[in-house]
Amino acid sequence: MLKTLARGASVVTLALHLAAACAFGARQAQAGSAQATAKPKANTEALKNYVGRYELEVGLIPVSTLDVTLEGGELWMKPSQAKKRRLTRARTAAFADELEGRPVSFGRDDEGRVTSLTFFYEGEPYTARRVELPAPSLKGATTFRLKGHAEASVVALSGSFNNWSQSQLLFGREGGEWVCRVDLEPGVYQYKFVVDGEWLLDPSNPQTAEDEAGNVNNVVEVKPPE
DSSP states (O other), X not given: OHHHHHHHHHHHHHHHHHHHHHHHHHHHHHHHHHHHHHXXXXXXXXXXXXXXXXXXXXXXXXXXXXXXXXXXXXXXXXXXXXXXXXXXXXXXXXXXXXXXXXXXXXXXXXXXXXXXXXXXXXXXXXXXXXXXXXXXXXXXXXXXXXXXXXXXXXXXXXXGGGTTOXXXXXXXXXXXXXXXXXXXXXXXXXXXXEETTEEEOOTTOOOEEEOTTSOEEEEEEEOOOO
C-alpha cells in the first residue's frame, strides 16, 4: 500500500514538473514571437533613412536617376530606363541588387545622414548624390498636363529651360491628372516628361523635334505677352 502511494505521488510530481515546463516553454515562445514581431518595425524605421531620389549627371550613362522606396518593409530601387528591383541587405548600409546580384551601398556624411548611393553599371561603380525633391510646381503662366499614370511616384518636367533636370520641376495631382505650371521667358523650348525615371513624350502635344543627339522631344513656343 505505502509503495503504491509513493509511486502515485511520484507520478503526480512528475506530471506537475512537466506541466510547469510546458507553461514556461509557451511563455518563452510567446516572448520570442513578440520580439520577432517588434524587430521588423525597428528595421523598417531604419530603412526609411535610405528612401529618396539619387541623381547622376545626365548623359554620363543611360541611368541618370535612382528612386529608392520602402514597400512592405523592404527597400526597392528604380533606376531610370530600367526595371524596378528589390534591395536585399548584405550588411550595415550595404545591399544587393536582387535583379542583377550586384552590390549597392549608401554613403553618409559626418552627421550620419545618407547622402549618396553607389551602384554598378556594366561592371563599373558609379556614385549618385541624394537630392531633396521640391514641392510640385503649380504656379506659372505655362501649364503642362499628363493624364493617367495614377500610380506614379514622381512625375517631372525636364527640358532645355532647366538644363534637362529631372528633379527640379515636379507635377502635382489635380482633378485626376498630373499638372505642372511654370513661368518661362518667351522663346522656343524642347521638353519631355519623366515618370518614375522613364522619359515620355507629351501625348497632348504633336509638335516634336530632334536634338543634337538624335533624341525626339516635344517643342513648345512661349510667346511674349500682348
